[in-house]
Amino acid sequence: MAHYSASDVAKNMVASFQAHRKPISNLKLQKLLYYAQAWYLAFYNEPLFTGKIEAWVHGPVVREVFRTYKKYEWKPITEQVSKVALAKVQQHLDEVIRVYGKFDAVDLERMTHQEAPWRDARGALAPDEPSNRVITHEAMKKFYTARLNG
DSSP states (O other): OOEEEEEHHHHHHHHHHHTTOOOBHHHHHHHHHHHHHHHHHHHHHSSSSEEEEEETEEEEEEEEHHHHHGGGGTTBBSSOOOOOOOOHHHHHHHHHHHHHHHHHHHHHHHHHTTTTHHHHHTOOOTTTTTOOOOOOOHHHHHHHHHHHHH
């Protein structure tokens, strides 16, 4: 059972970047949410947050979080965001940010496009064809558990 909302996890990620005076766009945030969920599923066999991740043209997206930060388009999120108490999972989020946060949004998009969960969810869709197909927890768990096990 998921512990948190995707919005709360997103707030903590944005606040972490802001605390280190590093920019984060909505596009980058979406990919970090995806990796946080995927690795949490692999490590703990349960979702980190509620909310579906959809296989959009530019990679995985949590629609509700996308809407929150949509006004920033491709630019960094400038609205000051405060962290939410996510003590049980903050270490996991910090590790995802440490590993993936060094990549820019386009690199993260490219990485997700090369991985089976996003590709399989999109199926035979054209690269520029909109989609709201869900990247399932099962697909993420299977792919990232396999990566964990070598």
